[in-house]
Structure formats: C-alpha cells, structure tokens
Amino acid sequence: MKLVTSVDDVSELTRSWREKGQKVVLVPTMGWFHEGHLSLMRMARKIGTRVIVSLFVNPIQFGPKEDLAAYPRDLERDRHLAEKEAVDVLFAPAVSDMFGQNFQTRVSLSLLSQGLCGSNRPGHFDGVATIVSKLFHISHPNCAVFGQKDLQQLAVIRQMVRDLNFDVEIVGHPIVRERDGLAMSSRNSYLTGDDRKNALCLYTAIIRCQKMVGNSRGKISITELISEAGRIIDSFPGCIAEYIQVVDRQSLKECQELDQNSVLALAVKVGGKVRLIDNAVLMDQ
Numbered sequence: 112m113k114l115v116t117s118v119d120d121v122s123e124l125t126r127s128w129r130e131k132g133q134k135v136v137l138v139p140t141m142g143w144f145h146e147g148h149l150s151l152m153r154m155a156r157k158i159g160t161r162v163i164v165s166l167f168v169n170p171i172q173f174g175p176k177e178d179l180a181a182y183p184r185d186l187e188r189d190r191h192l193a194e195k196e197a198v199d200v201l202f203a204p205a206v207s208d209m210f211g212q213n214f215q216t217r218v219s220l221s222l223l224s225q226g227l228c229g230s231n232r233p234g235h236f237d238g239v240a241t242i243v244s245k246l247f248h249i250s251h252p253n254c255a256v257f258g259q260k261d262l263q264q265l266a267v268i269r270q271m272v273r274d275l276n277f278d279v280e281i282v283g284h285p286i287v288r289e290r291d292g293l294a295m296s297s298r299n300s301y302l303t304g305d306d307r308k309n310a311l312c313l314y315t316a317i318i319r320c321q322k323m324v325g326n327s328r329g330k331i332s333i334t335e336l337i338s339e340a341g342r343i344i345d346s347f348p349g350c351i352a353e354y355i356q357v358v359d360r361q362s363l364k365e366c367q368e369l370d371q372n373s374v375l376a377l378a379v380k381v382g383g384k385v386r387l388i389d390n391a392v393l394m395d396q
C-alpha cells in the first residue's frame with residue numbers, strides 16, 4: 112500500500128488507473144479507523160480493481176465549538192489497518208494542500224442539509240459536500256462507499272452527485288455495530304465509564320420502536336413511536352435527545368405514515384459532551 116500525501120501525485124496515479132480501464136473505488140474517511148471503516152474498505156475491495164482511502168480531518172465541516180482539535184488522529188495506526196485490508200493507496204493530504212490560503216468555494220445544498228443534524232450543525236453539510244466533491248475531482252473514482260450511519264450525509268452526497276452530474280456511483284454500507292448494538296463511530300472513543308453504557312440508549316430505542324412497529328403490523332402512530340423513543344432515551348442517565356424523527360430514508364422528509372422507507376433517526380448527547388447519531392428502518396424489509 113502506498114501512502115500518498117500530495118494532491119497532484121494521487122490525481123496523476125488515479126487518472127492512470129482509469130486510463131487502463133481499472134475500476135477505482137474511493138472510501139472517504141477522517142481516519143481513526145474502526146471496524147466500520149474496515150468494512151467499507153472490504154466492500155470497496157470487492158467491487159473495485161483499485162481501492163483508494165482518503166484520510167483527512169476536514170476542518171470546514173466542524174463548527175467553531177466542535178471537536179476539530181480533539182478529533183482522534185493516528186496516521187501510523189491507520190496506515191497499518193488499511194494495509195491489512197489490501198488498500199492500494201492511503202491518501203492523507205495536509206490541510207494546506209487541500210485548502211490554499213485563498214480558498215473560498217462551497218458546495219451548498221439548500222434543502223437536504225437543513226433539519227436533522229443540519230439544524231444543530233450549521234454549515235456542516237456544506238463542508239462535507241465541498242470536501243467530497245474535491246475528493247471526487249482529485250481521485251477520479253468510478254464509485255465511492257459511505258456508511259449508512261451518516262444517513263443525512265449519504266442523502267446529501269447522492270443529491271450532490273445527481274445535481275452536479277458527477278459520474279460516480281454512490282454505494283451505502285449498512286451500519287456496523289459493536290456486539291451490544293452501539294453503532295461504530297470514531298467518536299465512541301470519547302465515551303468513558305458509565306457514558307459507554309448509557310450510549311446504548313440509541314440502540315435500545317431503535318429496537319423497542321422496531322418491535323412496536325412489528326407487533327402492531329405497522330399500524331402504530333409515529334407520535335407514539337417518537338414519544339416512546341424519547342422516554343427510553345430520557346431513562347438513561349445523562350442522555351439528552353437532540354432530535355428523534357421518523358423520516359423517509361431518501362428525501363429525509365418527516366413521514367406522515369409508516370412505510371418500508373421510514374427510518375427512525377436519532378441524535379443524542381451522552382454525558383453532556385459526546386454527540387452520537389444512529390438510525391434504522393422501522394419495518395421488516
């Protein structure tokens with residue numbers, strides 16, 4: 112596996128792969144790899160001839176009060192893990208190489224980046240859309256793999272690809288969970304002691320709501336589901352729901368009635384500091 116830090120070098124290399132007719136699959140990440148990232152890499156390995164993993168803690172998707180400085184980083188650790196997944200290139204550019212001093216462009220989505228996480232993270236999805244479009248231009252992928260845990264991010268990227276005619280196929284990978292159900296996230300490393308136990312409030316609420324939907328054969332009201340999820344989250348010490356919504360998994364519009372595409376989407380602050388998100392379809396597929 113090659114570690115490449117230069118934008119020009121990676122661009123030249125991936126262009127040459129494309130010219131030879133190789134299928135290039137990109138896995139965009141911010142590093143601190145866990146099993147969720149490694150599963151994305153394995154999926155990329157299955158569908159592509161060449162796998163490129165980008166590792167870039169993107170400053171423009173963090174708000175001024177968010178955890179940019181504290182975000183976990185360890186290039187050597189990540190390099191070792193990516194190598195074991197037979198990744199061809201780990202692309203880890205410097206901030207100065209991605210954003211020159213006079214950088215001033217944003218890719219901005221007017222609707223999908225509002226609501227859910229967008230309500231509490233203004234500018235976040237513009238930062239994500241901007242960096243992902245840069246990564247697409249730099250690394251010439253045929254296909255890019257993203258985790259479904261970031262439901263809104265995936266919807267934003269699919270929309271951006273349609274709107275801006277990127278010739279990139281977007282593949283969503285199912286959420287990877289710890290044995291007890293906690294969705295894997297780099298931010299789980301902030302969870303210590305009781306907070307780690309209490310972080311299970313999200314998965315507990317999901318399982319309970321899925322059961323309620325199953326038992327009622329989909330006849331339960333959305334208000335009832337949301338209030339039950341809220342009750343469960345409140346019953347875990349130090350857990351405060353930021354949002355609890357039932358939305359359509361593509362449009363992210365709030366559902367009026369349950370159907371196969373209805374997703375329970377949650378964001379919760381655990382222990383007053385660690386913000387976790389999770390989601391799941393409510394009906395059996």
Ligand code: PAF
Pocket residue numbers: 139140141142167169172239242243261264
């Ligand atoms: O999901 C992430 O890790 C990031 O938001 C992404 C897609 C790599 C963009 O920085």
